Amino acid sequence: xxxxxxxxxxxxxxxxxEYEMKRVKPNHLGTFARYLNSYxxxxxxxxxxxxxxxxxxxxxxxxxxxxxxxxxxDAATTWSGDIGASWDIFRKQISAGINHSMxxxxxxxxxxxxxFLGAQGGVFINGGEDPAYQELFTRMFEFGAxxxxxxxxxxxxxxxxxxxxxxxxxxxxxxxxxxxxxxxxYSLAWKVTHDGYSIMRGLPMDFTADHKxxxxxxxxxxxxxxxxxxxxxxxxxRPPEPSVLIPSEQFKTKDGRxxxxxxYFCDDHFQTVCxxxxxxxxxxxxxxxxxxxxxxxxxxxxxxxxxxxxxxxPYRLIMKSWGPKHIYLDGKELQQNYxxxxxxxxxxxxxxxxxxxxxxxxxxxxxxAFRAMLYWKTxxxxxxxxxxxxxxxxxxxxxxxxxxxxxxWTGEVQEGGNTILADAPIDKMPLMVRAGSIIPMGPFLQYxxxxxxxxxxxRIYPGADCDFTLYEDENDTYDYEKGVYATIGFHWSDAxxxxxxxxxxxSFPGMLQKRTFNIVIVGKRHGTGVEVADRPDEVxxxxxxxxxxxxxx
Numbered sequence: 179x180x181x182x183x184x185x186x187x188x189x190x191x192x193x194x195x196e197y198e199m200k201r202v203k204p205n206h207l208g209t210f211a212r213y214l215n216s217y218x219x220x221x222x223x224x225x226x227x228x229x230x231x232x233x234x235x236x237x238x239x240x241x242x243x244x245x246x247x248x249x250x251x252d253a254a255t256t257w258s259g260d261i262g263a264s265w266d267i268f269r270k271q272i273s274a275g276i277n278h279s280m281x282x283x284x285x286x287x288x289x290x291x292x293x294f295l296g297a298q299g300g301v302f303i304n305g306g307e308d309p310a311y312q313e314l315f316t317r318m319f320e321f322g323a324x325x326x327x328x329x330x331x332x333x334x335x336x337x338x339x340x341x342x343x344x345x346x347x348x349x350x351x352x353x354x355x356x357x358x359x360x361x362x363x364y365s366l367a368w369k370v371t372h373d374g375y376s377i378m379r380g381l382p383m384d385f386t387a388d389h390k391x392x393x394x395x396x397x398x399x400x401x402x403x404x405x406x407x408x409x410x411x412x413x414x415x416r417p418p419e420p421s422v423l424i425p426s427e428q429f430k431t432k433d434g435r436x437x438x439x440x441x442y443f444c445d446d447h448f449q450t451v452c453x454x455x456x457x458x459x460x461x462x463x464x465x466x467x468x469x470x471x472x473x474x475x476x477x478x479x480x481x482x483x484x485x486x487x488x489x490x491x492p493y494r495l496i497m498k499s500w501g502p503k504h505i506y507l508d509g510k511e512l513q514q515n516y517x518x519x520x521x522x523x524x525x526x527x528x529x530x531x532x533x534x535x536x537x538x539x540x541x542x543x544x545x546x547a548f549r550a551m552l553y554w555k556t557x558x559x560x561x562x563x564x565x566x567x568x569x570x571x572x573x574x575x576x577x578x579x580x581x582x583x584x585x586x587w588t589g590e591v592q593e594g595g596n597t598i599l600a601d602a603p604i605d606k607m608p609l610m611v612r613a614g615s616i617i618p619m620g621p622f623l624q625y626x627x628x629x630x631x632x633x634x635x636x637r638i639y640p641g642a643d644c645d646f647t648l649y650e651d652e653n654d655t656y657d658y659e660k661g662v663y664a665t666i667g668f669h670w671s672d673a674x675x676x677x678x679x680x681x682x683x684x685s686f687p688g689m690l691q692k693r694t695f696n697i698v699i700v701g702k703r704h705g706t707g708v709e710v711a712d713r714p715d716e717v718x719x720x721x722x723x724x725x726x727x728x729x730x731x
Contacts (some may be wrong), residue, residue: 239253264420301420359649405583452477480541492526494554494555505538618646650686
């Protein structure tokens with residue numbers, strides 16, 4: 179469900195939203211300004227309720243772009259919208275997801291790889307085969323594997339793993355890890371439903387006594403056991419630099435005045451002039467209404483003048499508008515390298531101080547906000563993009579106090595209350611597991627219901643007592659609301675070195691009556707990483723009865 183804000187016709191700022199709200203008439207409850215924020219709740223709730231009325235044999239699942247308090251009741255996941263692809267945007271997404279979850283809305287996701295590669299803040303105008311973009315995609319994919327909902331989505335470039343060349347193996351690795359963690363993730367989803375839990379947890383939620391966690395917004399707990407520390411800086415390939423607005427001093431009219439001559443046409447094909455003037459540069463940002471001389475949604479604009487290059491060398495010109503756009507230098511249209519709601523030209527060589535005839539035109543045919551801006555990348559910016567410097571393949575990770583931590587990849591143990599420098603090459607996002615944790619991991623899967631979760635590798639991270647409840651049901655239908663599901667409780671006693679497996683509670687059609695638990699007491703280079711442990715510490719055949727397993731460590 180897109181645009182469930184509702185989409186106030188591209189009102190992207192507070193002032194623009196205020197302007198657009200005043201144009202919306204009251205609804206039957208009263209003024210729209212009073213009820214605007216609750217709109218997504220009512221919108222999503224209506225779809226949820228009516229789908230529930232249609233059948234109880236298929237669970238409702240809604241992906242929606244906006245959220246209001248209470249929406250967690252409606253089987254809704256919020257995604258963060260059409261973000262651009264950049265390292266800065268990726269970094270901010272982590273904070274957004276944590277805050278969203280901490281507000282009481284437990285299901286959140288993002289467009290892995292960014293929706294736009296080269297627009298809306300995205301900088302990857304050279305496309306998805308650019309190694310710099312593929313590095314960003316891979317790091318976002320690693321993070322996405324530990325979001326409540328795991329999904330890659332976007333325009334401009336396909337997102338299948340095999341398209342990412344040298345990074346494909348890493349992407350498949352994290353895809354496999356997410357599927358191996360399905361028993362853990364699905365049991366956490368049950369805790370959301372049954373206990374009001376959240377899967378993506380800001381560190382202060384679980385480490386309230388450690389005040390150092392309060393300001394950390396780029397690490398989080400994934401359930402009770404796994405701490406995730408995404409890598410949010412490039413290490414291998416410098417990304418493209420952002421473009422800058424062409425300043426007014428680089429333009430003059432044909433008769434030598436500062437700026438550009440501009441004509442506004444009250445149609446979208448440059449026929450009927452309705453306004454003329456001179457503007458310093460191309461920088462229209464109409465988020466709070468159109469100019470008075472624009473009387474309808476169909477209009478077009480043409481800027482004409484001289485462009486003076488400040489440096490000799492290659493330039494890229496970037497046109498930012500939602501409608502069709504064209505740019506001409508000395509009467510020749512510049513070829514576009516990237517086309518979307520922004521368009522970047524191929525490099526064009528200019529000479530410092532030389533004047534070039536320039537024409538930029540764009541048109542609009544829809545209601546809502548309007549934007550027309552002309553940016554560029556100068557030779558200095560393009561040269562900077564080509565430079566490379568050695569980058570450390572590490573990141574700082576804070577380990578909350580009051581517990582010790584296992585490195586998921588190596589099994590090495592570190593004490594909490596410290597910041598460590600964690601290894602973070604491209605195939606290794608730092609993952610730390612709290613001592614006193616139980617993580618059930620299933621077999622490798624191609625899709626979630628390919629086969630039953632058997633055997634389950636039960637990884638125990640010693641150092642403290644701990645519990646975990648494995649939840650299973652029919653995978654779809656609403657029979658679980660009637661008690662048709664099963665749980666198995668696990669309890670680790672660190673002092674006694676025993677694992678107690680409870681009697682199975684409940685049942686459901688198709689349930690495994692007999693199953694195997696391969697129990698692994700995690701240690702250095704034992705029970706680590708994505709692969710199945712080749713030497714479990716104990717193999718338990720389970721038929722639903724309580725068992726106590728003793729270890730000698």
